[in-house]
Amino acid sequence: MLTPDTKTHLSDHLFFDLDFSTGAVAAVSGGSDSTALLILLKDYFDRTASGARLLAVTVDHGLRPGSAVEARQVARFCAERGIAHRILPWRGDKPATGLPAAAREARYRLLAEAAGAEGIKLILTGHTADDQAETVLMRQARDEEGRGLAGMAPATLHDWRIWIVRPLLGIRRGMLRAMLRARDIGWIEDPTNVDIRFERPRVRAKLGQGDGERRIAEALARSQQAALERHDIGRRAAVLIDAFADRPVPGLIRLDREFTEHEDGQAALYALRILLAAVGGMSFLADEARCAALLFRLRSAPLCATLSRTVVDARRTGIFLRRENRNLPAALPPSDNQLWDNRRRITLKDGPGGLVIAPLGSAAARKAPLSEDIPPSLSRAALAAEPALWSGDERLDFTGGDAGPRAISMVPVVAPFARFLPSFDLAPAAAAADLVGALPPPAPPFHGHDGGRGWAKA
Numbered sequence: 001m002l003t004p005d006t007k008t009h010l011s012d013h014l015f016f017d018l019d020f021s022t023g024a025v026a027a028v029s030g031g032s033d034s035t036a037l038l039i040l041l042k043d044y045f046d047r048t049a050s051g052a053r054l055l056a057v058t059v060d061h062g063l064r065p066g067s068a069v070e071a072r073q074v075a076r077f078c079a080e081r082g083i084a085h086r087i088l089p090w091r092g093d094k095p096a097t098g099l100p101a102a103a104r105e106a107r108y109r110l111l112a113e114a115a116g117a118e119g120i121k122l123i124l125t126g127h128t129a130d131d132q133a134e135t136v137l138m139r140q141a142r143d144e145e146g147r148g149l150a151g152m153a154p155a156t157l158h159d160w161r162i163w164i165v166r167p168l169l170g171i172r173r174g175m176l177r178a179m180l181r182a183r184d185i186g187w188i189e190d191p192t193n194v195d196i197r198f199e200r201p202r203v204r205a206k207l208g209q210g211d212g213e214r215r216i217a218e219a220l221a222r223s224q225q226a227a228l229e230r231h232d233i234g235r236r237a238a239v240l241i242d243a244f245a246d247r248p249v250p251g252l253i254r255l256d257r258e259f260t261e262h263e264d265g266q267a268a269l270y271a272l273r274i275l276l277a278a279v280g281g282m283s284f285l286a287d288e289a290r291c292a293a294l295l296f297r298l299r300s301a302p303l304c305a306t307l308s309r310t311v312v313d314a315r316r317t318g319i320f321l322r323r324e325n326r327n328l329p330a331a332l333p334p335s336d337n338q339l340w341d342n343r344r345r346i347t348l349k350d351g352p353g354g355l356v357i358a359p360l361g362s363a364a365a366r367k368a369p370l371s372e373d374i375p376p377s378l379s380r381a382a383l384a385a386e387p388a389l390w391s392g393d394e395r396l397d398f399t400g401g402d403a404g405p406r407a408i409s410m411v412p413v414v415a416p417f418a419r420f421l422p423s424f425d426l427a428p429a430a431a432a433a434d435l436v437g438a439l440p441p442p443a444p445p446f447h448g449h450d451g452g453r454g455w456a457k458a
Contacts, residue, residue, distance in 0.1 A: 023053030030188035033126035036176035133219040153422030236267035238431035252382035280309030281342035322382040331358035
């Protein structure tokens, strides 16, 4: 049993298998959890003499009058301990609804930008077991499906580039605060943590009453079981994607007819949900019930249906998935790290201005090279929804090929995992990436990939 006075043992337990070769960004708000994370990291770096860079980053969301003052308090705290620190403000208009989600998105974006500017590929946050229990209970109250009950992943890939690791997910907040008190270290109490206008503070308040400890223990046990199940079905789905799916032309996925009859129906359903979201450019997996009904129909007869912006065209020669030709993005100038239709990541390179990205369109698709074993109508419909680079009416480049020097890179992404890839889902995401021609996800930031600790498995 780890106790507050075993901080050396605790930091070894938390960090020994992490790859700090590029350094680490620690997200520090000044609260007890992130302060404890920073102190434990500093202890670990000092003791191991690793020479790794440690950068503390405080995101000032600008949502409270005192937030800027608190950020400066964190800066002084870091300066006293010789820790490099940056304050990053969240600028621009704030949404009237969905504020917590928007703030979370902005926080991770700013943290990733800070890490990228320093060449650091690892971000650490101070989420605890208490946070995990709250997350599971919130999702349970919203009747989320079983995969959501896994809660927060111990590691999440942001933008397919930088790993966000949560090393404190197995540690209770009370233990961290006891450690800080024993070292005479204070922290900042954020008033929004008790503001019951928001969901998490309401759940937190209820857990502080009556049978809260029992409910936390049950939620954590549920999370661990759901995480194991999510990893297992993801691994099985990845096997089916590798075995039964191919990409005959850009934007078109073909499934063998045998896919619908596979004995592992649960994995087949999960694989189909992932593929529908990837082809349609959806951030969330296709609805499970509707997808199950579709899979059942695919077993018995040819059909053409649309789900998650994906046209499903079942024929004797296979089941074909393509992006429907409705509601495609309008022609717009490209911007760096843009997700076009949530299916391509745009990266700007040196090149002329005045360019736009727009769908290839049916007229240009008729001139594109076709696959010999695919009906021309299928190929052209899929290609028409793919992005092309235009200068006025002249097409300069298109993701299907036949292009000259590229001023802009348009790389496929796996839509449901393009922004956030939880380590639970690494196997099916990698299989889908290989299928659509996306870059493979970088290895998890652990020695030997998972450090023998199974982080990519739970």
